[in-house]
Amino acid sequence: MTEGKARHIVLAARPHGRPQPSDFRLEDTAIPMPRAGQVLLRVQYLSLDPYMRGQMDDRKSYAKPVPLGGVMDGEAVATVIASHHPGYAEGDIVLAHTGWRTHALSDRADLRKLDPALAPVTTGLGVLGMPGFTAYGGLRVIVGQLAQLAGARAVGIAGGPAKCAYVQDELRFDAAIDHRDPDFSAQLTAACPNGIDVYFENVGGVLWQAVLPLLNTFARVPVCGLIAHYNGVDKGDGTDRLPATMRAILSKSLTVRGFINNEFAEQHYAAFLREVGAGIADGRIRYREDIVDGLEQAPAAFIGLLEGRNFGKLIVRVDA
Numbered sequence: 040m041t042e043g044k045a046r047h048i049v050l051a052a053r054p055h056g057r058p059q060p061s062d063f064r065l066e067d068t069a070i071p072m073p074r075a076g077q078v079l080l081r082v083q084y085l086s087l088d089p090y091m092r093g094q095m096d097d098r099k100s101y102a103k104p105v106p107l108g109g110v111m112d113g114e115a116v117a118t119v120i121a122s123h124h125p126g127y128a129e130g131d132i133v134l135a136h137t138g139w140r141t142h143a144l145s146d147r148a149d150l151r152k153l154d155p156a157l158a159p160v161t162t163g164l165g166v167l168g169m170p171g172f173t174a175y176g177g178l179r180v181i182v183g184q185l186a187q188l189a190g191a192r193a194v195g196i197a198g199g200p201a202k203c204a205y206v207q208d209e210l211r212f213d214a215a216i217d218h219r220d221p222d223f224s225a226q227l228t229a230a231c232p233n234g235i236d237v238y239f240e241n242v243g244g245v246l247w248q249a250v251l252p253l254l255n256t257f258a259r260v261p262v263c264g265l266i267a268h269y270n271g272v273d274k275g276d277g278t279d280r281l282p283a284t285m286r287a288i289l290s291k292s293l294t295v296r297g298f299i300n301n302e303f304a305e306q307h308y309a310a311f312l313r314e315v316g317a318g319i320a321d322g323r324i325r326y327r328e329d330i331v332d333g334l335e336q337a338p339a340a341f342i343g344l345l346e347g348r349n350f351g352k353l354i355v356r357v358d359a
């Protein structure tokens with residue numbers, strides 16, 4: 040850091056695909072002075088996270104875009120170096136949304152004190168912070184379990200042999216598959232001989248394509264991230280709607296659930312007959328039928344159905 044100066048990094052240009060160094064600009068600035076109720080922070084550690092790529096685009100998402108010329112957003116571990124707030128003293132270490140800066144002011148709303156005796160302070164940006172809570176919350180809330188703790192077979196996917204060895208040997212996953220291996224899809228299939236009940240989606244792209252055929256009936260897929268799509272450039276011709284579909288599921292927290300009617304029959308069929316039958320009898324439920332005469336008309340009527348020629352429930356009167 041320049042002595043007596045603060046520095047920050049702004050978004051200089053919006054990337055087209057993979058970000059370039061020229062999309063960022065390092066700027067010198069004055070160290071700000073805290074007012075009453077504020078603290079001045081010196082950043083120790085800045086977290087870099089995949090969501091920041093989305094903020095570099097001018098596109099509506101769950102994270103607000105950074106304006107051109109604006110300081111890049113981000114969370115940091117910082118030390119309080121001046122305090123005009125009774126709740127904080129010089130030397131306190133806090134987690135704060137500072138952005139990509141060496142110094143930042145805060146009025147406390149976003150600060151969380153960190154105790155270095157409990158865990159290394161950097162864990163506040165990772166395993167004991169937002170990313171860790173994302174994994175915990177996504178599994179606990181959406182799936183209802185943490186896979187290995189619940190006794191499930193856990194298969195990890197990572198890029199390269201070193202990361203896979205770590206996942207298997209240190210993290211004790213039952214298997215770890217390298218998504219950069221050309222044989223990835225076959226290896227994943229072999230590692231999941233009984234299919235997949237829960238897939239925690241962090242990536243999208245070719246991983247999703249390999250996982251999709253292995254999903255079991257009633258499998259659950261928390262859609263947490265789609266990093267394989269973040270640098271993608273839409274061809275603009277509407278040919279590939281998968282990235283947009285997955286992005287909508289993620290950014291709008293959509294629940295997408297398929298079903299086949301007979302899954303509900305045992306529990307709900309009797310009530311259906313009772314309630315809908317009563318509705319038809321008293322006219323609250325209206326319906327329309329389209330009846331064609333003669334079995335020989337069935338093929339033409341069926342072809343017409345696929346073209347929308349029927350008006351109402353299509354029925355063939357065979358012998359009445």
Ligand SMILES: NC(=O)c1ccc[n+]([C@@H]2O[C@H](COP(=O)([O-])OP(=O)(O)OC[C@H]3O[C@@H](n4cnc5c(N)ncnc54)[C@H](OP(=O)(O)O)[C@@H]3O)[C@@H](O)[C@H]2O)c1
Nearest residue numbers: 088089090170173197198199202241242263264265266267
């Ligand atoms: N929904 C939420 O609230 C939330 C919160 C935090 C994170 N997320 C999402 O969770 C995912 C992981 O984030 P993280 O915070 O844990 O960060 P992270 O592990 O640091 O993510 C970076 C890693 O992603 C992998 N990667 C990068 N580009 C890839 C590509 N094109 N295809 C496949 N893998 C690629 C690389 O690992 P490999 O070498 O193993 O490929 C890279 O080291 C991201 O999609 C992120 O957006 C969501």
